[in-house]
Amino acid sequence: MTQEILDQRATAVIEANKYMTLATVDADGRPWVTPVYFTPDGHTDFYWVSSPEAEHSLNVARNPDVSIAIFDSSVAVGQASAVYFRARVELVPDEELERCAAFYSGRLRGLRTFTAEELRAPADLRLYRARTSHHWLLVRGGDPEYGTGIDSRRAVWS
Template identity: 70%
Template sequence: MIQEILDRRAAAVIEANKYMALGTVGDDGLPWVTPVYFTPDGHDRFYWASSPNSLHSRNVAERPDVSIAIFDSTVPIGEASAVYFRAQAALVPDDELEACATLFSSRYAELRAYTADQLRDELRLYCARATEHWVLVTGGDPEYGTGRDSRRPVWA
């Protein structure tokens, strides 16, 4: 029962937020984190559009291992909710681009609808496929808190 509740909490964080912090590593071995707006496909695939010339895109091309954090930074301190992921990221393959472009554009009314052709040039569509998932449990959580913030696995 506890696992089911934590899974639902994690899903709610994904649905409630438009941006994720994407962590990549450069060829110099240094980390780089950038915010990207995203469209989820369930809890294990996350799509975003970026220039292939951006630093995080170049990093993904060389090193597909990424980390992701999704959270609401507007809540008061101590009331945070967040999910964390380890994932493999890559360009969406051409044979999947049409369907994925439609999915990506469907989440935001304010976002123009991108066609597959528009995501083959100046902007490219990327997908991160989560390999590990966690949800934040704050130390003061009335049900599961331990006095310290912790990460709990979800969708295991």
């Protein structure tokens, strides 16, 4: 299997899923994990809307370094596809908010549109962006080309 195939598999996982699992830590170093609906911008930027008072939002305000997993939890055991990321989170800056709010809302396909004003302080919601720095694909132990009998991670988009 080539790096290109691994990269394509990872891209397919992102495109096929609507929720990502965001892992943060609180002020005492305790982990907190939460699913968030996301809009990807390739494999480097991921956007979501949350209350700044949500546990994960409070955590990233203190420590913007996060881990992310994107996967389909509905598949049978042994059939999982997943991508993992290390990233740094920021509130989308006001000067980018209009463009990024429209971009984020585009994946909602008419279910909801967020305007920049709805996502600007002191509103109840904010637009967050995770910028990824490291990327991996889950390779199942039974993968016909890369399988070793044990699940592993392979770097993608290096």
